[in-house]
Amino acid sequence: MSTRSIIHQELSCPRWDPTSNNAERKKSMTTATKIAVIGLGAMGYGMAKSCLRAGHEVWGADISPNPVERFRADGGQPGDIQDVAKTLDIVVVSVLNADQTSAVLFGPDGVACSMKKGSVVIACATVAPDFAREMASRCNERGLHYLDAPISGGAAKSAKGQLSIMAAGSDEAFEVASPALDAMAEIVFRLGDVGAGSAMKAVNQLLAGVHIAVMAEAMTFGMTQGVSPEKFLEVIPQCAGTSWMLENRGPHIAAGDYTPLSQVNIWPKDLGIVLDIARDAKFSAPLTAAALQQFLAAAGMGLGGEDDAAVAKVYARNASLNLPGEE
Numbered sequence: 001m002s003t004r005s006i007i008h009q010e011l012s013c014p015r016w017d018p019t020s021n022n023a024e025r026k027k028s029m030t031t032a033t034k035i036a037v038i039g040l041g042a043m044g045y046g047m048a049k050s051c052l053r054a055g056h057e058v059w060g061a062d063i064s065p066n067p068v069e070r071f072r073a074d075g076g077q078p079g080d081i082q083d084v085a086k087t088l089d090i091v092v093v094s095v096l097n098a099d100q101t102s103a104v105l106f107g108p109d110g111v112a113c114s115m116k117k118g119s120v121v122i123a124c125a126t127v128a129p130d131f132a133r134e135m136a137s138r139c140n141e142r143g144l145h146y147l148d149a150p151i152s153g154g155a156a157k158s159a160k161g162q163l164s165i166m167a168a169g170s171d172e173a174f175e176v177a178s179p180a181l182d183a184m185a186e187i188v189f190r191l192g193d194v195g196a197g198s199a200m201k202a203v204n205q206l207l208a209g210v211h212i213a214v215m216a217e218a219m220t221f222g223m224t225q226g227v228s229p230e231k232f233l234e235v236i237p238q239c240a241g242t243s244w245m246l247e248n249r250g251p252h253i254a255a256g257d258y259t260p261l262s263q264v265n266i267w268p269k270d271l272g273i274v275l276d277i278a279r280d281a282k283f284s285a286p287l288t289a290a291a292l293q294q295f296l297a298a299a300g301m302g303l304g305g306e307d308d309a310a311v312a313k314v315y316a317r318n319a320s321l322n323l324p325g326e327e
């Protein structure tokens with residue numbers, strides 16, 4: 001039995017067919033759906049491009065004009081989302097956090113008030129489960145479907161339409177959302193009622209945040225023992241201590257390139273969500289708390305806008321090490 005079918009069984013709820021060929025499914029789609037992607041950052045831009053590649057009519061919006069212009073030059077639809085909101089089938093929200101999600105949907109120019117009944121909001125920012133439930137209930141009151149749909153895989157997988165989406169919502173929400181989900185994801189988990197997607201994402205973030213911090217700890221510890229970042233990355237990915245985050249973020253440190261694909265600032269937010277809901281559950285999460293302190297230290301050093309691999313600079317500073325690019 002493959003790993004994927006094991007996951008499917010353990011979840012014991014229907015999910016996108018994991019055995020079907022994603023590329024074939026994407027190619028075989030013929031009907032254009034009207035989709036807006038709000039938030040064209042590290043993740044949203046790739047999601048919007050994936051929807052375009054699948055043949056849909058796609059509008060892109062961001063508070064920053066640059067990615068909007070770039071997206072139009074790449075084939076995105078011209079014009080403001082507000083002007084077309086009532087014609088949209090799907091609105092994908094890929095902003096940073098809960099406040100931005102709430103502003104995009106229900107702020108002064110909130111798109112939820114203009115969307116047609118029966119259309120769907122696919123909410124992808126990492127937020128707390130209670131917030132997802134609140135947004136869903138406000139959307140449902142307006143006759144809109146809501147998918148609690150946090151994402152995983154980083155900017156590279158987003159660009160390729162190969163995200164993992166931890167989704168939760170009604171069958172109708174999944175049905176209406178399917179053209180965008182098919183375009184953006186390699187795998188879509190159907191996890192139950194709204195809130196269950198964000199709960200699973202919190203579990204992923206606990207691991208992902210700890211793994212990034214501990215990768216930085218191990219790499220800089222290795223440097224004190226004469227193990228260069230290059231040698232670390234040659235050997236450890238072939239050994240039991242590796243992780244997806246080590247292999248994804250470690251090369252950023254070795255190259256001294258902290259262009260933000262996932263900002264340091266994401267982690268006080270995400271590990272904060274984990275620790276908030278852990279506290280409510282009276283669950284002690286000491287490793288998460290330790291990792292959070294390292295990301296807070298990085299943010300305190302003024303590195304909040306850098307790639308999260310810059311957490312290595314906290315360790316390097318404490319150990320008087322020069323990381324690649326700092327000599």
Ligand SMILES: NC(=O)C1=CN([C@@H]2O[C@H](COP(=O)(O)OP(=O)(O)OC[C@H]3O[C@@H](n4cnc5c(N)ncnc54)[C@H](O)[C@@H]3O)[C@@H](O)[C@H]2O)C=CC1
Nearest residue numbers: 039040041042043062063095096100125126151154261262
């Ligand atoms: N970067 C990553 O590797 C991953 C990020 N995530 C999560 O996905 C979400 C998006 O992350 P990123 O793309 O990295 O963030 P980002 O900061 O790169 O992009 C967010 C975008 O939203 C825009 N924005 C903010 N408020 C807006 C508004 N009112 N209207 C229109 N646009 C607005 C910003 O200008 C920015 O371009 C976050 O919740 C993050 O935690 C999840 C998985 C991976």
Ligand SMILES: O=C(O)C(=O)[C@@H](O)CO
Nearest residue numbers: 151152153154208262266
């Ligand atoms: O891909 C994910 O999952 C992540 O949350 C990270 O890349 C953090 O931004």
